[in-house]
Amino acid sequence: MGSTLQVQNLTVRYGGFTALDNISLNLEEHTTLGLVGESGSGKSTLARVIAGLIAPDEGKILLGSQELLKKRSREQHKKIQMIFQNPDASLNPKHSIRQILAEALLFHKIVPRQQVEQRCKELLARVHLEAKALDRFPHEFSGGQRQRIAIARALSVEPSLLIADEPTSALDVSVQLSVLELFKTLTTELNLTMLFISHDLGVIHAISDTVAVMRQGKLVEKSAKDQFFTRPEHDYSRELLSAVPKMPNTTTAGGYYEPRT
Amino acid sequence: MMSTHPVLEIEALSLAAKSNEALVHNVSFSLGKGETLGLVGESGSGKSLTLRAILGLLPRGVTQTGGVIKSGARSAMVFQDPRGALDPLCPVVKQLAEVVYYRQQVSRKASRMIALELLERLGLPDSLQRSDRYPSQLSGGQCQRIVIAMALACKPGILLCDEPTTALDVTVQRQIIETITSLQQELGFAMVFVTHNLAIAANLCSRLYVMKAGEIVEHGDTLDLLQHPSDPYTQMLIDSVLPLPELEGGRMNG
Ligand SMILES: Nc1ncnc2c1ncn2[C@@H]1O[C@H](COP(=O)(O)OP(=O)(O)OP(=O)(O)O)[C@@H](O)[C@H]1O
Ligand SMILES: Nc1ncnc2c1ncn2[C@@H]1O[C@H](COP(=O)(O)OP(=O)(O)OP(=O)(O)O)[C@@H](O)[C@H]1O
Ligand SMILES: [Mg+2]
Ligand SMILES: [Mg+2]
Numbered sequence: 001m002g003s004t005l006q007v008q009n010l011t012v013r014y015g016g017f018t019a020l021d022n023i024s025l026n027l028e029e030h031t032t033l034g035l036v037g038e039s040g041s042g043k044s045t046l047a048r049v050i051a052g053l054i055a056p057d058e059g060k061i062l063l064g065s066q067e068l069l070k071k072r073s074r075e076q077h078k079k080i081q082m083i084f085q086n087p088d089a090s091l092n093p094k095h096s097i098r099q100i101l102a103e104a105l106l107f108h109k110i111v112p113r114q115q116v117e118q119r120c121k122e123l124l125a126r127v128h129l130e131a132k133a134l135d136r137f138p139h140e141f142s143g144g145q146r147q148r149i150a151i152a153r154a155l156s157v158e159p160s161l162l163i164a165d166e167p168t169s170a171l172d173v174s175v176q177l178s179v180l181e182l183f184k185t186l187t188t189e190l191n192l193t194m195l196f197i198s199h200d201l202g203v204i205h206a207i208s209d210t211v212a213v214m215r216q217g218k219l220v221e222k223s224a225k226d227q228f229f230t231r232p233e234h235d236y237s238r239e240l241l242s243a244v245p246k247m248p249n250t251t252t253a254g255g256y257y258e259p260r261t
Numbered sequence: 262m263m264s265t266h267p268v269l270e271i272e273a274l275s276l277a278a279k280s281n282e283a284l285v286h287n288v289s290f291s292l293g294k295g296e297t298l299g300l301v302g303e304s305g306s307g308k309s310l311t312l313r314a315i316l317g318l319l320p321r322g323v324t325q326t327g328g329v330i331k332s333g334a335r336s337a338m339v340f341q342d343p344r345g346a347l348d349p350l351c352p353v354v355k356q357l358a359e360v361v362y363y364r365q366q367v368s369r370k371a372s373r374m375i376a377l378e379l380l381e382r383l384g385l386p387d388s389l390q391r392s393d394r395y396p397s398q399l400s401g402g403q404c405q406r407i408v409i410a411m412a413l414a415c416k417p418g419i420l421l422c423d424e425p426t427t428a429l430d431v432t433v434q435r436q437i438i439e440t441i442t443s444l445q446q447e448l449g450f451a452m453v454f455v456t457h458n459l460a461i462a463a464n465l466c467s468r469l470y471v472m473k474a475g476e477i478v479e480h481g482d483t484l485d486l487l488q489h490p491s492d493p494y495t496q497m498l499i500d501s502v503l504p505l506p507e508l509e510g511g512r513m514n515g
Contacts, residue, residue, distance in 0.1 A: 141305070199402075248463045
């Protein structure tokens with residue numbers, strides 16, 4: 001069974017407010033779709049519907065040939081993982097990092113019990129955290145460290161579809177770079193299909209094959225990455241690309257400094 | 262540049278966990294009135310803890326083990342995790358109006374007006390005027406703007422911003438930064454701005470401090486530091502900034 005994701009005519013309303021307005025979107029197997037757009041345009045809502053956390057008012061979602069309903073099988077829970085915009089939402093504050101990681105590994109029978117400890121350490125190493133983190137609790141970590149724990153947890157169960165909602169927003173650019181490398185390695189190793197939401201267009205450029213743009217609950221553009229970044233179709237996309245803050249003219253990074261007026 | 266009367270002076274600040282593990286070591290800087298200073302660096306290097314120490318609100322399990330913080334003005338903080346900073350059980354306009362009421366000493370009615378005006382300046386939906394919402398009913402970037410509004414409503418002399426625009430799209434981000442800087446000109450507060458976005462830091466801050474593993478590894482005039490970094494870690498950070506291709510037909514003016 002494939003992992004092509006099809007979103008068909010999805011509409012979500014919160015009371016009288018339409019947060020997703022008839023969205024249709026195809027995400028091809030083993031590719032990464034970067035989703036960008038206005039704050040409040042419905043990106044996290046779309047992520048939550050695909051992850052099965054809210055039921056749509058209209059429309060449906062297919063993964064391969066299977067329709068994804070709100071109620072999901074254990075197999076579907078394993079296959080579809082989500083990294084939340086707010087990492088604390090997925091980290092139980094009363095559990096140590098060991099418990100958080102081991103629980104997912106055991107529940108989905110990823111490794112035999114005697115290998116759990118070893119696997120937990122490997123997972124932390126992949127997100128640049130030391131093994132001594134295992135005995136600590138979420139509140140003892142910095143924002144970016146918690147984000148990395150949430151990434152490790154989502155990846156631990158070897159999903160085939162990963163929905164990542166701003167997964168690197170709290171990371172310094174150097175750690176961010178290595179986490180993006182990790183995502184890329186995994187897309188090959190696990191044949192991952194990925195929906196990657198970010199406001200950071202540099203990140204979107206580094207990770208995506210295709211870029212989709214949302215505004216006010218609607219999908220306004222979907223283009224191949226290179227086209228989106230050089231010749232976007234929609235005016236709003238151009239507006240976004242024009243507003244990216246630029247580095248001053250340094251010896252290494254591109255772009256030049258536009259002084260504030 | 263440094264003004265003659267700093268509003269904030271930190272000398273050799275050190276913080277440690279209850280296990281005695283050093284978390285922040287020997288951090289010093291001073292901040293002039295109306296100045297904006299940037300704090301950038303490694304994830305987990307102690308940026309948020311430094312801000313919290315200035316605010317006088319260290320998390321449980323962390324204590325100050327050395328140094329002095331001399332502050333000549335009231336500070337307010339925009340927390341890194343906006344959802345965690347809001348009361349989930351209180352609607353947001355009500356929460357903000359409450360802060361205005363206590364901090365600005367105005368009537369209930371006026372505090373609501375001031376709150377709504379602030380929300381409008383920060384580009385939040387005007388439907389909030391008619392029906393207030395709980396934090397869970399707002400998007401990530403909307404919550405972040407509420408938290409910015411709450412800090413501004415305190416009329417601080419020092420505004421501590423911890424990654425205040427990570428959940429905002431770049432056009433809203435630009436609008437919010439412009440709003441904050443124009444309020445800064447109006448009200449004259451000084452700012453410590455923590456960000457992972459070096460381009461924002463370059464545009465906003467006169468001086469930059471780079472942190473790694475609890476210490477300041479380098480500091481200096483922003484442009485100078487970004488163009489001629491002397492520490493290899495700073496150089497590596499600059500090299501890790503992700504490039505973007507040129508937009509054909511040029512950028513639009515915002
Ligand atoms: N539970 C809710 N009840 C009512 N409105 C809601 C609720 N959740 C979200 N909304 C509204 O739906 C819209 C879409 O929210 P969503 O969180 O999907 O946006 P987003 O694109 O992820 O934004 P951001 O980039 O700021 O995270 C927003 O305008 C938000 O205010
Ligand atoms: N309550 C706590 N108890 C023990 N250690 C803590 C606590 N809070 C933070 N730390 C540790 O202190 C160090 C500095 O944390 P801080 O939150 O200041 O980092 P930061 O520079 O803000 O990082 P980020 O960019 O990831 O947000 C981290 O290594 C973190 O694990
Ligand atoms: Mg969101
Ligand atoms: Mg922090």
